[in-house]
Amino acid sequence: EADIYQTPRYLVIGTGKKITLECSQTMGHDKMYWYQQDPGMELHLIHYSYGVNSTEKGDLSSESTVSRIRTEHFPLTLESARPSHTSQYLCASSEFWRQEAEAFFGQGTRLTVV
């Protein structure tokens, strides 16, 4: 059973607020990812990390930032939320040493910016 957790599950917040979406995994995985998914649309990679102190931008340009200070923790931050940030955010992790390892996903955070 995969152990990757996201909090909060749902968040409704006003425009201009700073928010941090939390993601933690207990599997010791080096690779972690953030995906953004609008309803009925495909997942888009916005950030990923190969390990501690490693962060890279993904395919989809995002105004969010990430940090990787600890292996198990990969938070995503929006400094000033806007309605265009309304979406579902999914965190995932996988083993780095297996080149073709499958990713395990968290339950997601549904963000609504009003």
Next chain:
Amino acid sequence: EDKVVQSPLSLVVHEGDTVTLNCSYEVTNFRSLLWYKQEKKAPTFLFMLTSSGIEKKSGRLSSILDKKELFSILNITATQTGDSAVYLCAVDHSGAGSYQLTFGKGTKLSVIP
């Protein structure tokens, strides 16, 4: 441009029917193809395919990859209402120093009693 195309986008069947979901891809540096089932929130992993022509099976689900024709199919036999979900296909085409996983839009499967 790398792309993953799934078809159909939506499918409604009756319990007991067999369904075939399709995924075609055009990417550089193909590494593997993955199938996920997404219910409500998080995708859950189903299969990873790296070799052509080798079928992966798990209960009523099976999948096969054709690297020559650049597609994969996911079969579900004797469908149940619990199979209702969005099925996502993703292709890992990571290169040296960069991670690339492209998802299709998914096939929404609805199984009615």
